[in-house]
Amino acid sequence: MAFKIGLLGLGTVGAGTAEILLSPDGRHPLLQELEIYRVGVRDISRTRSLQLPENVLTTDLEAIATDPQVDIVVELIGGLEPARSLILQAIASGKHVVTANKAVISRYGQEIFEAANEKGVYVMSEAAVGGGIPVIQTLKQSLGANRIQTVIGIVNGTTNYILTRMQTEGADFAEVLADAQQLGYAEADPTADVDGLDAADKIAILASLAFGGRINLKDVYCEGIRQVSAADIDYADKLGFVIKLLAIAQDIKSKPDTEMLSIRVHPTFVPKTHPLASVNGVYNAILVEGEPIGQLMLYGRGAGAGPTASAVVSDMMNIAAILKTETVPIPHPLLSCTHQHYCKIAPMQELVTRFYARFLTLDHPGVIGKLGTCFGEHKVSLESVVQTGIHGDLAEIVVVTHDVREGNFQQAIDEIRAMESIDSIASILRVL
Ligand SMILES: NC(=O)C1=CN([C@@H]2O[C@H](COP(=O)(O)OP(=O)(O)OC[C@H]3O[C@@H](n4cnc5c(N)ncnc54)[C@H](OP(=O)(O)O)[C@@H]3O)[C@@H](O)[C@H]2O)C=CC1
Numbered sequence: 004m005a006f007k008i009g010l011l012g013l014g015t016v017g018a019g020t021a022e023i024l025l026s027p028d029g030r031h032p033l034l035q036e037l038e039i040y041r042v043g044v045r046d047i048s049r050t051r052s053l054q055l056p057e058n059v060l061t062t063d064l065e066a067i068a069t070d071p072q073v074d075i076v077v078e079l080i081g082g083l084e085p086a087r088s089l090i091l092q093a094i095a096s097g098k099h100v101v102t103a104n105k106a107v108i109s110r111y112g113q114e115i116f117e118a119a120n121e122k123g124v125y126v127m128s129e130a131a132v133g134g135g136i137p138v139i140q141t142l143k144q145s146l147g148a149n150r151i152q153t154v155i156g157i158v159n160g161t162t163n164y165i166l167t168r169m170q171t172e173g174a175d176f177a178e179v180l181a182d183a184q185q186l187g188y189a190e191a192d193p194t195a196d197v198d199g200l201d202a203a204d205k206i207a208i209l210a211s212l213a214f215g216g217r218i219n220l221k222d223v224y225c226e227g228i229r230q231v232s233a234a235d236i237d238y239a240d241k242l243g244f245v246i247k248l249l250a251i252a253q254d255i256k257s258k259p260d261t262e263m264l265s266i267r268v269h270p271t272f273v274p275k276t277h278p279l280a281s282v283n284g285v286y287n288a289i290l291v292e293g294e295p296i297g298q299l300m301l302y303g304r305g306a307g308a309g310p311t312a313s314a315v316v317s318d319m320m321n322i323a324a325i326l327k328t329e330t331v332p333i334p335h336p337l338l339s340c341t342h343q344h345y346c347k348i349a350p351m352q353e354l355v356t357r358f359y360a361r362f363l364t365l366d367h368p369g370v371i372g373k374l375g376t377c378f379g380e381h382k383v384s385l386e387s388v389v390q391t392g393i394h395g396d397l398a399e400i401v402v403v404t405h406d407v408r409e410g411n412f413q414q415a416i417d418e419i420r421a422m423e424s425i426d427s428i429a430s431i432l433r434v435l
């Protein structure tokens with residue numbers, strides 16, 4: 004029995020997926036039962052390196068999504084529309100769906116999964132987070148016995164690639180971004196990568212799986228890497244840290260019967276001894292802490308044709324395997340989405356974390372004392388304060404705090420910004 008695949012998109016991930024399907028030798032035998040039936044693209048005249056079966060290419064994606072012959076629709080075009088509508092059309096036509104589209108799943112998950120459950124079809128999205136890393140299945144199935152406390156991830160390959168090369172080669176941001184685009188890591192609009200939006204989509208999906216509720220993406224705090232300078236990377240190094248764009252979801256409830264999560268994406272000082280500090284280049288890693296499992300880290304390539312396609316094809320095989328046995332009722336309790344409520348997300352002011360801040364000040368006596376007094380008045384305890392150098396008429400002062408309430412820290416910063424002896428606040432970063 005062959006399962007007919009309708010592939011929407013033949014770009015980086017689509018081509019990687021087709022390549023696996025066209026070379027089944029040495030892989031799981033089930034792969035031989037997945038047949039590329041139609042492939043939808045935008046520009047049919049474009050030269051493609053793949054040798055596809057004849058007459059499969061079309062620009063009519065809607066026809067694929069609704070074709071009665073198609074068993075599984077694989078959405079790999081990216082973006083919000085027409086991707087969302089095509090997924091919904093496929094579901095309405097009774098097709099199972101595989102997608103790598105975190106933007107659509109994080110925003111329209113409720114609509115999509117409700118439609119899928121009603122229609123009795125699967126929507127699988129392993130490639131949407133961590134590329135080839137099997138993190139979605141791990142959270143959905145393998146860790147189901149745990150109470151999850153924390154999920155911390157490096158989940159954007161493009162920014163990790165950029166930060167790694169800035170750190171190791173002192174490379175220029177724009178030049179490295181162009182390389183990441185060339186390598187097929189970046190989104191069609193790389194703003195989504197650089198400004199942390201892609202990582203926010205991904206941590207919303209992971210948090211939903213880890214904490215068993217829907218996440219409203221608007222509640223996810225998001226800061227990208229544009230402001231990270233060579234000077235900060237250098238100070239981080241001297242202080243024993245590396246800078247990583249972290250996506251963090253934590254259960255911060257104060258009592259067992261309450262629910263409160265902190266979900267955020269921001270560049271972070273990570274101690275060099277932390278397991279996430281050595282995750283470099285396009286590699287992603289997701290560190291999960293749960294009870295009783297303790298710490299678990301998944302590591303692998305988070306972007307690129309082959310690794311991402313590995314996840315896409317494994318989703319197709321999972322669906323094919325279920326369809327073959329036909330013993331499992333749909334919705335399958337471990338493969339389908341069964342979330343009903345929205346999780347409560349704490350405002351950032353309530354976060355308790357350490358901070359690194361770099362100030363440019365007039366080189367006057369007593370400036371350090373004024374900074375210390377102001378922080379003290381706002382209950383911000385300092386771990387270290389160093390005057391690191393002089394730039395023309397300005398002194399540079401670097402501060403690292405102990406754990407503080409973010410709201411208190413920001414109030415102190417507002418007062419400091421208004422001080423006459425402060426020229427500017429060059430950077431503020433959170434410390435893990
Ligand atoms: N690249 C990566 O490493 C990863 C990507 N993803 C996700 O996978 C998805 C695909 O990404 P990627 O392969 O990089 O994207 P690409 O831009 O490389 O490819 C997009 C493909 O979709 C087709 N397409 C786009 N819009 C339309 C449209 N409106 N109508 C018809 N065809 C269309 C394009 O056609 P044509 O070829 O004619 O231009 C192209 O074949 C995205 O959701 C992305 O977020 C997830 C993990 C990793």
Ligand SMILES: N[C@@H](CC=O)C(=O)O
Nearest residue numbers: 159160161188190306
């Ligand atoms: N643009 C994304 C691709 C994978 O999701 C990234 O860089 O991680």
Ligand code: NA
Nearest residue numbers: 129132134136
């Ligand atoms: Na994955």
